[in-house]
Structure formats: structure tokens, C-alpha cells
Amino acid sequence: MTRMLNLKLRIWRQNGPDSEGAFLDIDADDIPEDASFLEMLDVVNERLISDDIEPVTFDHDCREGICGTCGVMINGQAHGPEKATATCQLHMRKFNDGDEITIEPWQAASFPVLKDLMVDRRALDRIVEAGGYISAPTGTAPDANEIAVPKEVAETSMDAAACIGCAACIAACPNSAGQLFTAAKLAHLNVLPQGQPERWKRTEAMVETMESFFGACTNHGECHEACPKEIPLDFIAMMNRDYVRSKVKNRSLASQ
Amino acid sequence: MTTLDAKIPEGPLAEKWDNHKFSVKLVNPANKRRFDVIVVGTGLAGASAAASLAELGYNVKVFTYHDSPRRAHSIAAQGGINAAKNYRNDGDSIYRLFYDTVKGGDYRSREANVYRLAQVSNDIIDQCAAQGVPFAREYGGLLANRSFGGAQVSRTFYARGQTGQQLLLGAYQALAAQIAVGKVTLYNRSDVLDIVTKDGEATGIVTRDMLTGEVSAHSGHAVVLATGGYGNVYYLSTNAMQCNVSASWRAHRKGALFANPCYTQIHPTCIPAADDFQSKLTLMSESLRNDGRIWVPRNLDEARAADQIPEEERYYYLEEKYPAFGNLVPRDVASRNAKTVVDEGHGIGPRKNGVYLDFAAARARDGVEAVKERYGNLFDMYERITGEDPYSVPMRIYPATHYTMGGLWVDYNLMTTVPGLYALGEANFSDHGANRLGASALMQGLADGYFVLPYTIGDHLAPKLGDSPVPTDDTVFTEAVNAVNDRTRRWMDVKGTHGVEHYHRELGKIVWEHCGMARNEAGLKKALSEIPALRDEFRKNVKVLGSPDGINTMLEKVNRVDDFMELAELKVRDALHRSESCGGHFREESQTPEGEALRDDENFAYVGAWEWNGDNVEPTLHKEHLEFEYVKLTQRSYK
Numbered sequence: 001m002t003r004m005l006n007l008k009l010r011i012w013r014q015n016g017p018d019s020e021g022a023f024l025d026i027d028a029d030d031i032p033e034d035a036s037f038l039e040m041l042d043v044v045n046e047r048l049i050s051d052d053i054e055p056v057t058f059d060h061d062c063r064e065g066i067c068g069t070c071g072v073m074i075n076g077q078a079h080g081p082e083k084a085t086a087t088c089q090l091h092m093r094k095f096n097d098g099d100e101i102t103i104e105p106w107q108a109a110s111f112p113v114l115k116d117l118m119v120d121r122r123a124l125d126r127i128v129e130a131g132g133y134i135s136a137p138t139g140t141a142p143d144a145n146e147i148a149v150p151k152e153v154a155e156t157s158m159d160a161a162a163c164i165g166c167a168a169c170i171a172a173c174p175n176s177a178g179q180l181f182t183a184a185k186l187a188h189l190n191v192l193p194q195g196q197p198e199r200w201k202r203t204e205a206m207v208e209t210m211e212s213f214f215g216a217c218t219n220h221g222e223c224h225e226a227c228p229k230e231i232p233l234d235f236i237a238m239m240n241r242d243y244v245r246s247k248v249k250n251r252s253l254a255s256q
Numbered sequence: 257m258t259t260l261d262a263k264i265p266e267g268p269l270a271e272k273w274d275n276h277k278f279s280v281k282l283v284n285p286a287n288k289r290r291f292d293v294i295v296v297g298t299g300l301a302g303a304s305a306a307a308s309l310a311e312l313g314y315n316v317k318v319f320t321y322h323d324s325p326r327r328a329h330s331i332a333a334q335g336g337i338n339a340a341k342n343y344r345n346d347g348d349s350i351y352r353l354f355y356d357t358v359k360g361g362d363y364r365s366r367e368a369n370v371y372r373l374a375q376v377s378n379d380i381i382d383q384c385a386a387q388g389v390p391f392a393r394e395y396g397g398l399l400a401n402r403s404f405g406g407a408q409v410s411r412t413f414y415a416r417g418q419t420g421q422q423l424l425l426g427a428y429q430a431l432a433a434q435i436a437v438g439k440v441t442l443y444n445r446s447d448v449l450d451i452v453t454k455d456g457e458a459t460g461i462v463t464r465d466m467l468t469g470e471v472s473a474h475s476g477h478a479v480v481l482a483t484g485g486y487g488n489v490y491y492l493s494t495n496a497m498q499c500n501v502s503a504s505w506r507a508h509r510k511g512a513l514f515a516n517p518c519y520t521q522i523h524p525t526c527i528p529a530a531d532d533f534q535s536k537l538t539l540m541s542e543s544l545r546n547d548g549r550i551w552v553p554r555n556l557d558e559a560r561a562a563d564q565i566p567e568e569e570r571y572y573y574l575e576e577k578y579p580a581f582g583n584l585v586p587r588d589v590a591s592r593n594a595k596t597v598v599d600e601g602h603g604i605g606p607r608k609n610g611v612y613l614d615f616a617a618a619r620a621r622d623g624v625e626a627v628k629e630r631y632g633n634l635f636d637m638y639e640r641i642t643g644e645d646p647y648s649v650p651m652r653i654y655p656a657t658h659y660t661m662g663g664l665w666v667d668y669n670l671m672t673t674v675p676g677l678y679a680l681g682e683a684n685f686s687d688h689g690a691n692r693l694g695a696s697a698l699m700q701g702l703a704d705g706y707f708v709l710p711y712t713i714g715d716h717l718a719p720k721l722g723d724s725p726v727p728t729d730d731t732v733f734t735e736a737v738n739a740v741n742d743r744t745r746r747w748m749d750v751k752g753t754h755g756v757e758h759y760h761r762e763l764g765k766i767v768w769e770h771c772g773m774a775r776n777e778a779g780l781k782k783a784l785s786e787i788p789a790l791r792d793e794f795r796k797n798v799k800v801l802g803s804p805d806g807i808n809t810m811l812e813k814v815n816r817v818d819d820f821m822e823l824a825e826l827k828v829r830d831a832l833h834r835s836e837s838c839g840g841h842f843r844e845e846s847q848t849p850e851g852e853a854l855r856d857d858e859n860f861a862y863v864g865a866w867e868w869n870g871d872n873v874e875p876t877l878h879k880e881h882l883e884f885e886y887v888k889l890t891q892r893s894y895k
Contacts, residue, residue: 002530016807034530034642034643035530035531036535036641046755049799049801049810052799052801053801054802054810057807057809061327061329061496061497062329063497064332064539065637066331066418067327067329067332067496068326068327069322069327089637091641114807118807120323121323122323125324125325125326125435128428128432129432130436133429133433134386134388136383136386138304138307138308138430138707138710139379141383141385142382142386143382144381145398145399147386148397148398149397150395150397151394154390154391158418158422161390161415188390194385194386194388195388
């Protein structure tokens with residue numbers, strides 16, 4: 001028989017970026033333990049609607065842990081208590097009957113709250129637009145096997161490319177630093193042979209765009225702890241080294 | 257009266273695409289900047305099309321309801337992408353990929369389109385590798401391949417179990433580069449609520465800004481819909497929560513024919529629903545069937561745990577019925593057989609709604625480590641969702657809706673029956689016939705976006721050189737905006753008793769029950785009376801709270817469910833008229849003595865394309881007859 005939970009929720013409600021917010025205290029009774037965290041919120045919302053109260057707004061989509069759309073602070077932890085798990089993949093069996101659960105939006109100066117638990121993460125797209133690509137206009141590519149990529153390199157690239165862009169790393173960081181996200185994007189491209197021609201330009205532009213939005217990294221490592229894909233911290237070291245080199249490389253390339 | 261002209265080029269199959277590329281009109285490179293193209297959707301098809309068109313020089317406006325273009329549901333595809341590279345030297349070729357796709361589609365797709373798809377498949381791999389997609393590699397640094405979905409050659413390229421994610425990031429990055437240089441304007445969190453036509457041609461769209469609620473018109477020389485499939489008509493599916501049919505459906509109401517809506521692919525290996533609050537279903541990769549054995553208890557109402565049931569009391573129904581293919585029968589066969597045993601009362605799990613997928617034999621044969629290496633990620637995911645450890649107990653699986661082969665009818669140029677309106681990827685009907693092969697969805701989305709539309713769109717645009725897009729203060733736009741605002745006001749004024757979710761769930765139950773894995777005349781007729789009744793009740797009694805001026809997720813959803821209600825009726829009507837079985841469409845009246853799908857090529861070798869005739873008026877069926885010059889029609893057999 002499925003265990004049912006009775007929970008005490010504190011959910012952040014805020015009408016818009018410029019409104020005052022406040023916690024809504026609500027009892028969520030009879031929640032099946034097999035429900036996902038977002039399904040628990042669905043149930044709460046359906047009950048609110050039947051009481052003519054507007055449902056709680058939160059971002060979500062694939063509910064398979066891959067699209068990166070969802071993410072809330074659960075008892076102060078980005079994506080909640082289970083390691084390597086996005087909010088949509090967290091299930092209520094990880095909680096106990098009678099638990100109090102505080103649910104808040106991501107908090108960072110560059111992530112204004114749009115409504116309730118939904119925030120604006122467009123800063124991440126701006127970082128990618130600054131150089132997070134390999135310029136290969138459609139139709140220009142040589143045969144795929146003309147560019148050999150050592151297996152280890154492809155694996156490292158994939159480790160970095162696994163980032164889902166959810167921004168938990170930034171939400172978890174006491175400085176709201178964007179290092180893990182930016183480093184993952186850079187490493188994905190910078191380790192590949194195809195990524196070399198634009199490596200230094202990419203690194204300089206993306207790091208500086210990141211700095212215009214987010215705080216400084218002071219090596220707490222909270223980002224890695226919160227990351228649903230467990231992106232390694234090593235990529236930040238790789239980014240820092242590349243950034244220093246980019247300052248020299250970009251100038252010497254320009255003088256060639 | 258609409259006539260269907262697929263515009264298939266003349267000449268031998270292998271030369272059609274080249275001939276066509278030569279004969280379509282071109283837009284001079286310096287003139288491309290004088291054209292505005294609207295692209296809706298940023299999945300594989302939309303992002304690749306938008307980036308490629310911008311690279312050519314067109315001005316592109318791209319719209320997504322997500323916060324970022326990187327989030328579309330293409331991202332969730334796990335398995336891989338097919339291409340006819342023949343890197344494994346195992347006898348693959350463009351012709352073989354073409355042949356397999358036509359056969360796999362149960363002879364209900366167009367030969368010319370499928371051949372082109374196979375041709376450009378190789379260019380896709382080149383393009384993606386150049387963009388930095390981290391495909392799996394061999395030790396020598398060359399690309400790795402695997403065999404997928406029962407294919408007899410290894411033609412599938414992959415990036416761990418996240419191929420869709422990596423291909424989408426490639427397209428998203430190409431799009432980001434074009435956004436950075438200003439060739440693409442991105443409208444995120446924008447919901448497309450109508451398609452606008454003038455004198456029968458597509459001129460633009462009406463959108464609602466999902467943050468401010470502002471409804472506005474956007475004008476262009478062409479409109480491209482890459483808005484995915486309609487699987488969420490079933491409520492529970494493997495689609496993402498926001499996937500919807502609205503853009504396609506609104507186009508349909510403006511004159512675009514909707515083809516083969518009854519073709520739906522049901523994926524056999526998904527995690528069964530756990531409770532009544534289930535919001536979506538999660539797919540477990542098909543590769544699990546390579547090593548897992550599928551069975552149910554022979555006893556009805558079996559109460560013992562799986563490991564307490566002796567071997568002779570287990571019913572390995574696929575292995576018994578299909579000794580040659582066993583657990584590796586195609587998706588539709590595996591799905592239907594699971595439904596049969598569950599309907600008979602053999603179902604397992606707390607809700608008796610699944611079958612076992614058992615790895616005990618693989619563990620005993622190859623060891624736990626080998627199993628872990630092959631399926632570790634999937635086992636972890638399964639445990640996270642169900643709380644059960646598949647290393648010690650068998651997995652529980654059941655089929656779920658996964659992909660829709662039907663969609664907007666398009667010609668060889670990917671243009672719908674509305675001039676200037678294009679449909680790409682899962683949103684069109686063109687390449688998969690009645691059933692899609694594994695690892696072919698990613699291939700088709702990228703083929704359409706990178707390598708087909710950029711060539712064919714010029715044919716429509718070239719004669720319009722010098723024409724300005726219809727201004728957004730033209731009456732066609734102001735009327736469309738007013739209609740959207742009226743529709744919004746109607747929803748806000750209903751003040752009914754049930755939320756939108758309730759009606760979506762009820763709709764899903766009807767469609768799944770009567771137009772799911774197996775369909776029959778009586779059930780379809782029942783659905784055809786139940787759906788309009790539910791729709792009327794929904795329109796009279798749905799509750800939408802809050803204000804239209806700002807973020808309002810209930811308002812977003814009510815429009816989508818409203819469109820699903822109409823699509824559902826058309827889907828059932830299509831399933832009813834097609835009294836043969838083919839691919840994912842199984843009519844119980846049309847089966848072989850062994851219970852397999854029986855096609856009726858004499859009467860049904862056509863594309864069924866439906867024309868909208870207005871609210872509460874029966875649609876008109878148009879037929880595009882399918883000619884098979886190269887592939888011989890045979891009955892599939894997996895015995």
C-alpha cells in the first residue's frame with residue numbers, strides 16, 4: 001500500500017519582480033509517496049484552484065531531469081536533499097510524514113523573480129551568445145571522420161556538455177557566481193579539436209559576460225554539490241587557466 | 257476545393273533531390289536580407305532552421321514558449337540519430353536506410369521524401385560533428401555506432417544516453433551565434449495563439465507574451481512551424497508538460513490540411529503510472545530489451561513477489577509467440593502484446609498496470625558489472641522514480657504514447673496547403689508513414705531544418721522580392737488580435753467549477769481507451785460522441801482564475817486543452833475511417849489469423865489529409881495516393 005504523507009508547506013508567493021513577496025503556509029495532506037515533488041505541487045495547486053485561489057507558478061517541462069526548466073530551493077537546498085537529482089526527479093518518498101518543507105525560488109541578483117517560484121534566467125543565454133558555439137555554418141562541414149577526436153577527449157567534452165542549464169549552481173552559491181555553468185560550456189567546446197580556432201576569443205568573451213551578471217567564485221564548491229548532473233569542479237580550474245592564457249593569446253593573435 | 261499536389265520532382269529516385277535543388281528559384285545573396293521569416297519553435301527542427309536561414313542572410317524572428325531556446329523536448333531523446341554513413345562497413349547505404357524507413361513506416365510514407373531524408377542524413381552527422389557535438393568515439397578517435405531498434409546494420413550515432421540533448425545544444429549554439437550578430441530576434445516565453453493569412457497566404461502570427469499578457473501581431477514573408485507533435489492529447493505521455501498542438505491546430509483552422517492524425521507511436525518500455533496524480537510518463541530506453549526478458553505471471557491475481565514465482569508459472573509471452581525476434585519485436589508489436597496480457601488480468605505491480613522486464617538472466621550470464629556498465633544510468637533513473645532497485649527486482653514497464661507520425665500535410669518543399677506556411681519536424685506528417693523507426697526522429701528534425709527548408713523556402717520567397725510584409729496594422733492582423741482577446745475574455749468569464757487539468761485528464765482517458773494501442777469501430781464511435789460532449793462541458797464549466805494581464809498558467813493551458821479537444825475528435829475520425837491496420841494504427845477488425853496488423857493496400861495506400869470546414873461541421877477528407885515504384889509492398893512478419 002502506498003504510504004501517504006501529511007506535510008506542512010511554506011511556499012514563497014510573489015506577484016511580480018517589483019512586488020513584495022510572502023510565504024504561504026499550507027497543509028498538504030494525503031500526498032502519495034510515489035508522487036514527484038512537482039506532482040505534489042500539482043496536487044496543492046488543484047486544491048488551491050478548487051478553493052478559488054490562484055495556483056502557485058513554477059517553471060517545469062520535461063519532468064525527466066534533462067530540460068533544465070525546473071528548479072526551486074527546498075529547505076534551503078537547490079533542487080532539494082537528494083544528490084544529483086533535479087527537482088522534477090525528486091520523489092516524496094524522500095520525505096517523512098509531518099515534515100515541514102520550505103519552497104523558495106532561485107535567489108540571485110541577476111535572476112529576478114517573475115512570479116512565485118519562477119525566475120528570469122536569460123543571463124545564461126547571454127553568456128552562451130557571447131561565444132558558446134563553434135562557428136560552422138550549415139553546409140560547410142567536412143566528413144565527420146576527418147576530425148578525429150580521441151575517445152578520452154570526447155568523454156571529457158561530454159562530461160561538461162551534460163550541463164542542463166538549470167542554474168542550481170548559481171542559486172546554491174553564496175556569491176551567486178556563474179563559474180560552474182560557464183566553465184562547463186567552455187570545457188565542452190574548448191577541449192575539442194573543432195573548438196580550438198575560437199578557444200581564446202570564446203573564453204575571454206564568455207568569462208567577461210559572466211562577470212557582468214554574476215558574483216565572484218570563492219571556491220565553496222556548493223555549485224557542484226547542488227548540480228543535478230554532478231559537473232566536476234575541475235572545469236572551473238580549466239576555465240581560469242584558459243582565461244589567463246586568453247589575455248595573452250588574443251593579443252598575440254591580433255598582432256599576427 | 258483544395259487539391260493535393262505533393263510536387264514530387266521528376267526523374268529517378270536518387271536524382272530527384274538534386275534535380276529539385278537545381279530547379280527551385282533562388283534568392284540572390286544580397287537580397288536575402290530583404291525577407292523576414294518567422295520560425296515558431298526552437299527544438300531540433302526550429303533551431304536548426306532558424307540558424308541556417310539566418311546564416312544565409314534572411315531576417316529571422318524565432319518564437320518559443322520556453323524561457324530559453326535550449327529547453328524544447330527534443331532534448332529528452334535518449335537513443336541516437338541514424339545516418340547512412342556505412343562507417344561500420346556492414347552493408348549500409350542510403351538506399352538501405354531509405355528502404356528500412358519505408359518498410360518500418362508500413363508503406364504509408366512518400367518514397368521521394370524518405371529517400372531525401374536518407375540522403376541528407378550523412379550531412380547531418382558532418383554538420384553536428386563540426387559544431388562540437390560530443391558523439392561517442394572509438395579509441396582511434398573516429399565515430400562510434402550502435403545498432404538500434406532492431407536494425408540489421410549499426411548506423412546509429414549517439415552521445416551517451418543524451419543524444420537529443422547534445423544535438424539540440426548544437427542547434428541552440430548555432431542559433432545563439434546568430435542572435436548575437438542580430439540576424440535572429442528571439443522572443444522567449446511567447447505563446448503562439450493564431451496563424452494569420454491574407455488572400456490565402458501566410459503572413460504572420462499572433463502571440464501572447466507569457467510574462468505581460470500582451471497580445472501582439474508579427475508579420476513576415478513566410479511562417480515556419482516547428483512545434484512538435486500532439487502526443488499530449490492522451491494527457492499521459494512521454495512528452496514534456498507544455499508540448500501542445502495549438503500552433504498546428506490554429507494553422508489547420510486557417511486552411512492547412514492535417515494528415516494522418518490517427519498515427520501515434522506507443523513506446524513499449526515506459527514506467528507505469530504510480531497513482532492518480534501522475535502527470536507524465538517516463539520512457540526507459542528501448543535498448544533495455546536487448547538483455548531484459550519480458551514476462552507476466554501465468555496466474556491471474558498473482559499475489560507473490562516476482563522472485564517467488566517459479567519459472568513454469570511465468571509467461572514469457574513475446575518469446576513464446578515470436579520465437580525468432582522474442583523480446584526484440586518492433587515497438588507496436590511489443591506494446592500491443594503488453595496491453596493484451598494486462599487486459600487479460602496478468603498485470604503486475606500495485607495497480608496491476610505493468611509487465612516485468614527482468615534482468616536476472618542477464619545478471620547470471622554476464623555478471624552484475626556488465627549489466628551495470630550497459631544500463632547503469634537507466635537503472636539509476638528507474639530507482640529514482642519508482643524507489644525499487646532493478647538489480648534485485650524486475651523492472652515494471654508499460655507502453656505509453658511517445659511520438660506522433662501524423663501532422664500538418666506538407667509537399668516536397670515542406671510547405672502546407674497554405675502558401676508561405678511551412679511545417680518541420682514532428683509537426684509535419686511526411687517521412688515516417690504509420691510508424692517511426694528508432695533514432696529517426698532526430699534525423700528528420702535536423703534534416704528538415706538544416707538541409708531541406710533552407711533550399712526550398714527560396715522558391716516561395718524569390719517572386720516576392722520587393723514586397724513588404726503585410727503591415728501589422730492591416731485588418732487581417734487587427735482582427736486576429738481581437739479574436740485572440742475575445743477568446744481570452746470568454747475563458748475568464750466562464751467562472752466554472754473544474755480546473756483545466758480535470759478536463760485534460762478526462763480527454764486523455766477517452767482517447768487512450770478508444771484510440772490508443774488498439775482501436776475498433778464501436779469504441780471509436782463512442783469516442784466520437786463522448787469528445788464533443790466533454791468539449792461542450794469544458795467550455796461551459798472550466799475555471800480560469802487570475803488575470804489575463806500577466807503570468808497566468810491556467811490561461812495558457814486552457815487554450816491548449818481547447819485545441820486538443822478539437823484535434824482529438826479529428827484523430828478519432830481518422831482512425832474510424834481507416835479500417836485497415838498499419839504501423840502504429842491497429843484496428844482490431846483488420847488482423848491476420850495470428851493477431852498481427854493487416855494492411856489493406858488496395859483501399860488505404862494513401863495519406864488521409866483533413867480539411868477544416870468550421871466549428872461543428874464535418875471535415876473533408878482528401879487523399880494523396882502513395883505510389884511505390886522502388887519498394888515492394890509486403891506484409892511485415894516477425895515470427
